[in-house]
Amino acid sequence: MNEKKLRILLAEGDSGEAATSLREIYPEGQDGLELTVVSALSTLIGSLEIVNPEIIFLDLSLAQPDPLDAVRRVHRSAPGVPLIVLAGDCDKNRVAQCLSQGALDYLPKGFIDARALERVVRAALERKTFEGLADLLRDPLTGLYTRDGFLTLGDCALETAVRRESSMVLLCMKIENLAALDAESGPSALDTAMCEVATLLAGSFRKTDILARLGKSQFAALAVDAIEPSAAVLCQRVERRLAVLNRERGARSSLELRLSARFCSPTMTMAFSAFLDSVERELRLTKAQFAEKTASSKPVQRVEK
Secondary structure, three states, X not given: OOOOXXXXXXXXXXXXXXXXXXXXXXXXXXXXXXXXXXXXXXXHHHHHHHHOOOEEEEEHHHOOOOHHHHHHHHHHHOOOOOEEEEEOHHHHHHHHHHHHOOOOEEEEOOOOOHHHHHHHHHHHHHHHHHHHHHHOOEOOOOOOEOHHHHHHHHHHHHHHXXXXXXXXXXXXXXXXXXXXXXXXXXXXXXXXXXXXXXHHXXXXXXXXXEEEEOOOOEXXXXXXOOOOOHHHHHHHHHHHHHHHHHHHOOOOOOOOEEEEEEEEOOOOOOOHHHHHHHHHHHHOOOHHHHHHHHHHOOOOOEEOO
């Protein structure tokens, strides 16, 4: 029985470093690689449906004049496929932005060898496996990840953040007046409210962020590659969208949401599950305790060594 080939779509310039290293990892005689090499961004996007790749490599030298827009276009064309960028010296300042626009990882041109390439390929395949498993763990009502799915992807995101020395922001929220809404309108209206909150979250975060419904009335969002001030900014964004949503609800009672957000630095040593629990703990406080804690604390809390 033939082993399944690894399908890789590579857009690379003249150097051919990545293609050479890939063929070292997967010698042609072993028949383990189905490598498609193109020399233009337009050809890469046009080949996605035909190749159906498991991993995409994009040389930023082919992504001119706007590499960030190119990364966005590729990611939106194949959001479920890990995207790895190849960055030259002139592109190094853009790497962090590329990661925020959907790229999973990067390799510096001039230093691409079989060992480095094998590392990013393995990480990409592991991430894809995690996401595939987590896709089975979605809330049927809202389409967001369940708690198990969120923990699975959160562990993976934390490992990636430590490896890249990048930071994240975790925001948790719960509907405060759930009992009142239930008494007023009944279960069907509650389902509608849950879907409205899910839509609110989706509109407040990037497609590369991870959204979840953790419980009956509790939600969470993990913003990857987010700097420390983002915690306060994201809370404000959610609150603004909540105000719009409540106006659109008309005669129906307004939704009351409690938010808690915390910054995760690259030096954080606790497990993701413990980090999540530290943010959820604030949501479990009584209203009076939460108000007192919020008034006496800084808007952004830092979790680090």
